[in-house]
Amino acid sequence: MTAAATAQLAFDGSGMDGSLFTSITDFARDTKWLNTPMEVWTNLGLGVFAILMVMGWWKARRRGTEAMTVALAAPVAVVVAFAAAEVVKKIVAEARPCRSMPHAYLVDSCPAPSDYAFPSGHTTVAAATVAALFLLDRRLSAIAAVFGVLEGFSRVYVGDHYPHDVLGSAIVALPVAYLTSLALRRWATPLVTSLNHGALRPLLSAEPRGGGVAQHTP
Template identity: 70%
Template sequence: MPNAAPPLLPLAYDGSHIDGSLFTAITGLARDTRWLNAPMEWWTNAGLGVFAVLVAVGWWRARRRDAKAMTLALAAPVSIVAAFAVAEVVKKYVGELRPCRSVPHAFIVEACPAPGDYAFPSGHVTTAAAAVAALWLLDRRLAAIAAVFAVLEAFTRVYVGGHYPHDVVGAAILAAPVALLTSLALRRTATPLVARWRAGGALAPVLTADPAGTRAAD
């Protein structure tokens, strides 16, 4: 059974007129595939762990590359946090009601969040898209894998009724440039410091597979 929809709140933005019909079409699919509801609801949250793993793999592989690559690896989580912070500011500014409040007739799998937890942009997809963008600068193969999971993450957010399609698209459009610019800024400013850390000291084994710091590229 879907979760009961709380009533519409006053003085908040109703985004259902943008793509509410597409939203209900996807949640209608959820209604018709109830056997998938539990796995999709589990994955929509647990799936974020995939991006943490991919970022960790990027760091591990960067240990055998130069200081710029390692700086990008270290910048990846910072970039994701930066994108998420920007998204939270936008979310409060836009104040879009969750679909469970503005489309009470829809089939909603996910429990309806608190009234102050707004819909636009999706925090889950912000995290996923930021990870893709940060990894794109670091390792294109990992970024391609992350992109596949990001699309899946975006779909599950609509499938479980947590967001409208425009919430997930907007999150990707917002997160990608923030993550890219943050990673690029850190690569430019922090690479000399990372190179010094790689050259020796307690952090060298974490930052390079060559603790002696003899890589010419550094």
């Protein structure tokens, strides 16, 4: 199928909240000094969520096997949520705003027609991190939520997604990531307990071998 045919078959989501999208992209046009920082953040900002998960792992080393299991489950939960979002994206097949609303002010370049809009993959990663960290450390989860809101806003600001794409990401990612983390906490804790007695112990616990380790999560 040609790129033109793909674009024609894609769902046009501009009728849902195109006016709000335009209001935000007009704001981007009026704040051109902010365009480059937002364009950099919208992609490189995903590294912040990886850092927060690493911080969660580091803190979990002093909090017991169950906490460590949740920490190790966090990136898995994010990947599962992202995969679920990609399935939804292929099913909905919503055209990007740059194709449905080509006259809007766009900071970012227009991706291929087969790179659909709903839901936002970037925001999926952000929202999934919030949910995955919730079972581990509420403070880190709250920090992730703040950065997640900024990530979602940036996706609309640069013109890559409609607001409903961002909202849809949260609706998909939050329950999927949370339930994945919850399931892995239950099923994988015995495995992590076993690994904690082997060569990987320094990565799984800050306690000296034979020392007491608390078993709790927030």
